[in-house]
Amino acid sequence: MSSMSEAGAGPALRPTFDSVVTEHGAAIARIAAAFEANAARRDELGQEILLAIWQSLPRFRGEAALKTFVLRIAHNRAVDHALQASRDPARGELQPDLPDPRSGPEHTAGLQQRGERLARIVRRLPLAQRQLVTLALEGLSHEEIGGMLGISVGNVAVRLSRARKQITQEMGESA
């Protein structure tokens, strides 16, 4: 097993583990937040995703964008986590959202607060809808999302439109 710093050894264009964390660590953490309400398990999921990416980096050939590659793995791992959690109600969505201990006073205002509220709403969406929404929020195109989930672009558009309406409504109601 290679070390974390050696993950990028090999082809010149292959990204290193550190560069993946720097560029996409936040996106990974946000995806974990969309699929796990509990802060401790959310951290664990984030670590699992990063480990899976680290193990998959040698397979990265640069055929797709690194972001797509990373989000695909993150997403697959998060869905797997959600499916496991769905078997155990004590671990699942019924658990109340606890405040993140890292959130200081500066984190509780404005856009950040709105982001946390959005994450809570996304976590309540059905799994299939949640998949679409997290990828859209991370900036993937309809084509990329369709390719990742194995559904048509038209289908992605229709379902995203429906989800957007629901989220906007909930954001407005809870504001």
Add this chain to the structure above:
Amino acid sequence: MNPADDWSNLAAAWRAQPIDVENLRRATVRRARRMQLLTVLDVLVAVVAFAFALRFWQAGAEFWPRVGVAVGALALIAAVALGYRLRRGLWQAAGDSVVDLLKLQRARCRNAIRMALWAPWFLPLGALSGLLLRRGRSPLQLQLATGWPPALKIALIAALLLALGLGTWLYVRRQRRRIAAIDAHLAQLERS
């Protein structure tokens, strides 16, 4: 709010969530090192066990204990080979989509059930190996159990078997539930 701007506004809020990337990186590195250490320990234990068996074999032990070692080693090799054969084709998904991944996970769950149901068949082999080692004056013989009354030994073995059976049943049930959850999610994806 203009509906056309909804995603950009939502995406801006989404990205504003407080994230400690450095903490995530450190925790992942710690976890990876722990995994590497466990793998090394695993290999070390296997090497030590093999060396111990080899030394026992060469030390001129009696016939039946030698047969016991051979049976144990064969059972170990068979278990490893079986595990490898059952896992073949399950290392990675056929495609990159979530559907492919879910199908792979379903196949892994089915495989996990097969492996769990195979495991009890190795118990008689292990027991045979243990019995043969006890014949003669084997240095591998468990000294701890020699003074125990037979009823206690039987009760202990029965409790162990019961725990194993219960564990296997719970594990298989968990995997079957997981398969059901994956099937439901796949059906949901196909419907939409």
